[in-house]
Amino acid sequence: MAVPHGYRFAEFIVSRRRRQVLREGVPLPLIPRYFDLLVLLIERRQSVVTRREIFDDVWRDVIVSDGALTQAIRTLRRTLGDDSREPMFIRTVSRHGYSFVFAGVQEGDDDPAAPSPENGPPAEADETSHTSEGRAMLIKRLLGTGEGPESLEDRRDAAQQLHALGTDLALAVLAARPGHADALALMRDTRWDVPEAGPVPLWGQPEGLPAAVRLVRWRAREALRVTRRRWAQAAGGAACAGAVAGLAGGALLALAPASRAPATAIPVLMALGAVAGFAGAAGVAAGIAAAEAVARSRRSSAILAGGSLGGLIIGGLLQALVGWTLDSVFGLRVSLGGPLEGLCLGGAVAAGYAATTSLREGGIAAPSGRARWRTAASCAAAAGTTAILLSLTGAPLVGGTINAVAQASAGSQVALTPLGGWLGEPAFGPLTRTLVAAAEGTLFGFGLAWGLTRRPGRA
Numbered sequence: 001m002a003v004p005h006g007y008r009f010a011e012f013i014v015s016r017r018r019r020q021v022l023r024e025g026v027p028l029p030l031i032p033r034y035f036d037l038l039v040l041l042i043e044r045r046q047s048v049v050t051r052r053e054i055f056d057d058v059w060r061d062v063i064v065s066d067g068a069l070t071q072a073i074r075t076l077r078r079t080l081g082d083d084s085r086e087p088m089f090i091r092t093v094s095r096h097g098y099s100f101v102f103a104g105v106q107e108g109d110d111d112p113a114a115p116s117p118e119n120g121p122p123a124e125a126d127e128t129s130h131t132s133e134g135r136a137m138l139i140k141r142l143l144g145t146g147e148g149p150e151s152l153e154d155r156r157d158a159a160q161q162l163h164a165l166g167t168d169l170a171l172a173v174l175a176a177r178p179g180h181a182d183a184l185a186l187m188r189d190t191r192w193d194v195p196e197a198g199p200v201p202l203w204g205q206p207e208g209l210p211a212a213v214r215l216v217r218w219r220a221r222e223a224l225r226v227t228r229r230r231w232a233q234a235a236g237g238a239a240c241a242g243a244v245a246g247l248a249g250g251a252l253l254a255l256a257p258a259s260r261a262p263a264t265a266i267p268v269l270m271a272l273g274a275v276a277g278f279a280g281a282a283g284v285a286a287g288i289a290a291a292e293a294v295a296r297s298r299r300s301s302a303i304l305a306g307g308s309l310g311g312l313i314i315g316g317l318l319q320a321l322v323g324w325t326l327d328s329v330f331g332l333r334v335s336l337g338g339p340l341e342g343l344c345l346g347g348a349v350a351a352g353y354a355a356t357t358s359l360r361e362g363g364i365a366a367p368s369g370r371a372r373w374r375t376a377a378s379c380a381a382a383a384g385t386t387a388i389l390l391s392l393t394g395a396p397l398v399g400g401t402i403n404a405v406a407q408a409s410a411g412s413q414v415a416l417t418p419l420g421g422w423l424g425e426p427a428f429g430p431l432t433r434t435l436v437a438a439a440e441g442t443l444f445g446f447g448l449a450w451g452l453t454r455r456p457g458r459a
Contacts, residue, residue, distance in 0.1 A: 004107035007042050009089075012080065014038060021079065028079050029134065029164040031194050033058055034072050041076075041090065041100040050097040055455070056368075063226075063364040063455065071153040073098060075161075138162050139173055142183045159186040160194055167191065167198035181210035189215055192296045192363070223293035226364060227286050230452055234285030235278045237451020241443040242277025242398075246270035249399065249436070252419060259418035268414060269402070276398045281448040283314025284346040288353060288452065292364045299363075300354040304347060311346020315339045326405065334404040337396050344386050349445050352382035353452070365453070372453050379449035380442045387441025391434045399436040403428050 006015040013022045019035055021028045030038070036058045041049055054069060073090060076082070082089045091101045141158035144151060162170035170187065174180045184200070184207055191197040202208040202215075250266030253259055287310025288303050295302030319338030326332040356375040357365035367375050387397060396404060399416060406415035420432045 006108070007039075008106040009042075009102045009104055014042065029138075029161040030075075030079060031160045031164055033193070034075055037072050038076055041098060042105060045100040045102075045105060048093045048097050048099045054097065059366070060368065061366060062359065063366045065225075067153055071157050074154070075157045135162065135165050135169065135173070138165070139170065139177075142174075142186065143177060143180065155183070155186055156190055159183070159190040162187070163191060163194040163197035167200065171200065175206060179207075181207040182214055184208070184211040185214040185218070189218065189296070219294045223290045226293040227289040229456065230289035230364075231282055231286040233454050234289075234448045234452040235282040237449075237454070238281030238285075238444055238447040239274045239278035240451075241447025242273035242275070243270045244273075245277075245398075245440055245443045246273030248439070249273070249416070249419075252422065253414070253416060256418035257421035259421070261414060261418065265414045272402060273398065277444055277447060279318055280311070280314060280342070280345070280444065281451070283310040283317075283342065284349055285448060285452055286310050287313075287346065288350055289364075291350075296363070299359060303354040304350045307350025307353070308343050308347035311342035311344070311349075312339050313342070314346075315342020318342075322401075330409070332405060332408045334401070334408050335396055336401055337390075337398075341390055341395050341397065344390060345383055345441065345444070348382040348386035348441075349379045349448055352379035352445065353449055357453075366455050367453050368455065372450070375453055376446045376449040380446035383445025383448075384438050384442035387437040387444075388434055391437035392430075397437045397440050399440055400428075400433055 005017055006013060008014075011024050014020075014035075015022065016039065019032065021030050021035065021038065037054065040054065040057055051066070051069060055064075058072075059068070073092070077084060077087075077090055080089050084090075084092060087101060089100060089102050091099045093099055138158045138161050142155050142162065144155055167187070171184075174183055174187070177183075184202070184205070188200040188202060188211065191200050202212050205211075246269035247266060250261075250269035253261045253265060253269070254263055284307050287306035287308070289306075291302040291306030292299070315337065316339040319336050323333075323336055326334065353375060356371070356378045357367055359365055365375075390397065391400070402414065403416040406412040407417070415428075416432075416436070417428045419436070420427050420429050423429075423431050423435070425432050
């Protein structure tokens with residue numbers, strides 16, 4: 001079935017080829033994702049489109065809040081002159097989604113010069129006049145003083161539409177208005193959401209410093225909201241991967257030649273692997289998630305820095321906590337991995353993640369299908385390779401630490417020394433240590449990335 005070039009309804013034309021909405025021949029400002037949402041609703045006007053379906057289609061590559069969809073619908077209604085209480089075009093289906101309810105949609109022709117059989121020829125319109133009036137109204141909305149979430153979203157929407165009409169012209173108008181720091185910050189923050197938007201410099205500009213302060217405050221708030229959810233998902237994924245590593249290691253240990261390890265060692269190693277994976281990923285994922293929420297212009301560099309810093313901090317904390325526990329409770333002093341290992345592994349996972357989730361507009365990536373597998377594989381390969389290099393330098397990872405603690409404990413039966421028998425080594429030698437580290441790093445990177453890229457459930 002051929003896809004129509006466009007749609008006509010009432011006095012509107014939706015042109016898929018030009019990606020424009022026209023009212024009586026005059027283009028209306030609408031950012032690309034909002035245009036895609038309108039087309040989706042029109043295409044599926046015979047049914048209700050659920051919120052989950054909208055997120056998966058329109059925002060398939062990024063994660064946004066429910067407020068972004070609410071604001072998108074509000075903008076479409078304003079553009080079409082619709083009323084949510086008595087909708088002519090877009091109806092809200094409570095707790096479910098949205099439906100395009102206009103009955104007279106015509107498919108096929110998207111030529112604004114062609115008359116609509118229902119409405120006759122389009123009225124003559126002065127596009128420049130319409131654009132100037134629209135820009136003035138948007139500037140007024142952008143300069144609004146409301147601080148509530150709904151008001152802020154409305155002002156963000158105005159900023160996005162001003163970018164679509166011309167960033168330079170909007171900035172020139174704003175520069176003549178006193179106290180426009182909030183508006184300037186919103187113009188800067190939304191420029192990444194509109195492909196045709198121009199630059200919005202802050203340095204050396206009137207109100208530039210207070211605008212930068214407001215921008216940092218907004219992004220920090222968003223970073224806190226996003227990080228809480230995403231670090232838990234990533235830590236859960238890494239915990240599962242650590243449990244798998246512990247299960248495999250425990251089974252190999254129990255079956256190894258000359259091994260005296262009982263079968264009960266398997267759940268012990270599974271638990272240790274899960275705890276280690278959860279703790280390590282919690283730090284790295286928090287750094288990556290915060291960087292994604294805050295950074296827009298240098299996303300990849302920020303993700304690399306965030307993952308590295310998160311790994312450095314969690315590595316130092318774990319080294320201090322585990323070392324103190326072993327020394328004060330068990331009287332054991334063994335070599336433990338710490339900040340350096342965390343820094344390297346965190347940076348490796350972050351580099352693999354950033355390389356496969358590049359977004360022109362920045363933001364929080366949500367790869368799906370093959371793209372998600374590719375991201376997880378990239379992180380796994382980067383972490384596995386880094387773990388091998390660390391092992392070759394003698395740095396102890398989880399397996400090496402467990403082996404060192406077991407050997408220092410009288411009567412312990414979970415020393416990994418028998419694993420060397422599978423490789424012809426008399427003990428936990430260089431080859432065994434390297435392969436164990438490679439498996440740890442690979443599973444850690446995969447589990448963290450798989451959890452991090454999980455899309456949140458939608459009602």
